[in-house]
Amino acid sequence: MDTFIPAEYEVVRNPELCIGCRVCERQCSNEVHKYDKDLGKMIADSTKCVNCHRCVCLCPTHALKIVKSDDTYKLNANWSVQAMNEVYRQANSGGVLLSSMGNPNDYPIYFNKILVNASQVTNPPIDPLREPMETTVYLGKKDVEIKRDIEGRLVDTMPPQLKLTTPIMFSAMSYGSISYNAHESLARAAEELGIFYNTGEGGLHKDFYKYSKNTIVQVASGRFGVHEEYLKAAAAIEIKMGQGAKPGIGGHLPGMKISDEVSATRMIPKGIDAISPAPHHDIYSIEDLRQLIYTLKEATAYTKPIIVKIAAVHNVAAIASGIARSGADIIAIDGFRGGTGAAPTRIRDNVGIPIELALAQVDERLRQEGIRDSVSVVVAGSIHSSADVVKAIALGADACYIGTAALLALGCHLCRSCHTGKCNWGIATQRPELVKRLNPDIGYKRLVNLVRAWSHEIQEMMGGMGLNSIEALRGNRLMLRGVGLNETELKILGIHHAGESM
Amino acid sequence: MFVNDLEHKKAPLEGEVRIPSGCAVSAIIDRSGKKMTGANVIRSIATMHDRSNGLGGGFAGYGIYPDYKEYYAFHLFYNDFQCKKETEDFLITHFEIVYSSEMKTRKTKGITNEPIIYRYFLSPLSKRLANSLMDEEQYVVKCVNKINAEIKGAFVFSSGKDMGIFKGVGFPEDIGRFYLLDEEYEGYAWTSHGRYPTNTPGWWGGAHPFGLLDYSVVHNGEISSYDANRRYIEMFGYKCSLQTDTEVITYVIDYLIRVKKLTLPEIAKVISASFWSTIEEKSEEDRREEIFLRKAFPSLLINGPFSIIFGFTGGIMALNDRLKLRSMVCAEKGDLAFVSSEECGIRVIEPELDRIYSPAGGQPVIYTLKEGGAL
Structure with a gap:
């Protein structure tokens, strides 16, 4: 009854580099990697991979990489692959979806639209290598x-x-x-x-x-x-x-x-x-x-x-x-x-x-x-x-x-x-x-x-x-300037736009 | 805010934009209380001519109004007679006007575009004061703020008792002569300021000293902590409308003295605090006090280069930033004490000195009238 959901990421192994040491297999708690005796080589089941990069980091010959899978549903600007997959998962399980770590979606990151000031001429910068600089x-x-x-x-x-x-x-x-x-x-x-x-x-x-x-x-x-x-x-x-x-x-x-x-x-x-x-x-x-x-x-x-x-x-x-x-x-x-x-x-x-x-x-x-x-x-x-x-x-x-x-x-x-x-x-x-x-x-x-x-x-x-x-x-908000922010955002942040003087 | 004929050039005025400036400061006090004209302080600041650029100069004199020492002396700039009338209507409903006149000035080369300048000696109307539920000083401060904020074209630039601020756009020595400080006034202490702003506000109110009641501040520097200090002090009813360092420093000191009742040396430990590492090396008693003050008032640490001379009834305090990023020397000769951005500003008045020294960053130098020194 479960709809198969293709892997989002694919494990790619460079056979020229792989020495079959099986480190990846031992390191992966998701059981992605295994040694296939019949084929006489390491294989990977990408559908189990969470892309934690443990195997990539520990592979002694750097034979592994994880790439975004190019498998795709019919392209749709409205229904993303993720939105569709979540529907499949919920239809499969009937459950609330669980996630971890922070919201990964494409919302603005305001810190990246704020720039910091520096002193010159009228007011000297202070050299932290030569003067005390207190962070307490x-x-x-x-x-x-x-x-x-x-x-x-x-x-x-x-x-x-x-x-x-x-x-x-x-x-x-x-x-x-x-x-x-x-x-x-x-x-x-x-x-x-x-x-x-x-x-x-x-x-x-x-x-x-x-x-x-x-x-x-x-x-x-x-x-x-x-x-x-x-x-x-x-x-x-x-x-x-x-x-x-x-x-x-x-x-x-x-x-x-x-x-x-x-x-x-x-x-x-x-x-x-x-x-x-x-x-x-x-x-x-x-x-x-x-x-x-x-x-x-x-x-x-x-x-x-x-x-x-x-x-x-x-x-x-x-x-x-x-x-x-x-x-x-x-x-x-x-x-x-x-x-x-x-x-x-x-x-x-x-x-x-x-x-x-x-x-x-x-x-x-x-x-x-x-x-x-x-x-x-x-x-x-x-x-x-x-x-x-x-x-x-x-x-x-x-x-x-x-x-x-x-x-x-x-x-x-x-x-x-x-x-x-x-x-x-x-x-x-x-x-x-x-x-x-x-x-x-x-x-x-x-x-x-x-x-x-x-x-x-x-x-x-x-x-x-x-x-x-x-x-x-x-x-000390005068030390900050917004860049590419609209009036409302600047007002809420209480800062001027870059280019506006003190 | 006051508008002058530079306005058509569209240069932003003080208060509309924050204008960095370099400067010269200088002060003399006779600790015996003996009075002197402003001639010497003018010579002192004139010697440091190159530290100003003709865009602002000013003075504060203490003990200069002995005949009216019970009254608040308001000095006002007016743009026109309309705002003068508005201001006087306001004053008359809040104060008894004991005496008023146009400020005596003389035509001086280099001083142009002067506003209409008036002086009033005032006493708060007792009933009005009682109804305000404020103490007298609060009442006066509130009235000053109201005129400055609400009457367009009028600006109170001095509001203390038995002291006065005189300032304008020009080189300080010209401003001093313009106000006849070398002839008309005698005081036991004088502070002065020559300004080197980076652009041309051309507004007389923007010159220094900045005053509040009998407090005056002249300042050389550009503080980096400005907005941290401003946003903190504005929590307590102050409004930093001029956006100048001098203004915010005056409010900070006023808050710590009048509201928090700290002493001047304690205030120095707040606004120009020792480094934590220095505090660690101090005696237990000092350490306890300084750590407490830094913990209690972290937002009033004034950071970045400054040398200030704070004038008050009965004395002056000179203070540098904690790294001493601006020059300032102090000297003594008998009862006379001097503070100046450069030594030349002192030697020109008094070549032979008992003592001359450069106070360390954050070390306050306080000169007050000796006991029995006439106020």
């Missing part, structure tokens, strides 16, 4: 009262802050959605870099409490893995109200990824899909959120910043304003391109708004209301490079979360098949033989390399703008 940022409430002791000295009235040596953190990715070794890599990298990683809603594995100074723990609608010790261990607590990849619904963890360890850490049964409720069932309005924020503050004696993470949706500015007035210390906004380990395809591809627009509106609204100081703003949802970090900060962010970029550093090739649990790179899987492919000793170093490289680039760009402190970049 503190996240938390800034609207403090100035108090003095009897000798007139200033009293430190700052609420709890997160100190980042560079304005980059690792986004929430749960143990369960990603592997033990991936988590260890993130935790150790955060510690070495002086930044933070985020447990996501999967709880905190007992082995990782030693990294708790660099750990943000999440409290999500499923409350998986939340207990007193977990809250107390963290540097900060994040309430997950929404996620950019799937606004309006809760987290999904397919049952085959729930191993014994994941089950113990999350405090849920093994092997059964863990689907978090769409809302928090104790938060049906903003005043309820306030209660949860203060519950968590009470539970941790007001020693930790509380982050509220929301998805970028149409009324994100009003929501953020409400959150800023509800006691949150930090708001994290996740754009519609944000990644996920599993999401319904229709939601991932059709719900939410770009992070650039959401950020610009949130920052502006908080300023209009005079409460920008009550919260820090962290943004996520496809920060591709250090340039995106610079642009996000100039638009008004305090820092950025990176998820996909961090996974790429660990080896991910964006095959977008995390929900299958068969990640050949040892990242989005719980199968021990796959998990062990990711060596945390190497993984954490690659993450450290990535963030250090980005930090250097941020410093270069700051210096070029004549800035030597990241604080002076935050919200």
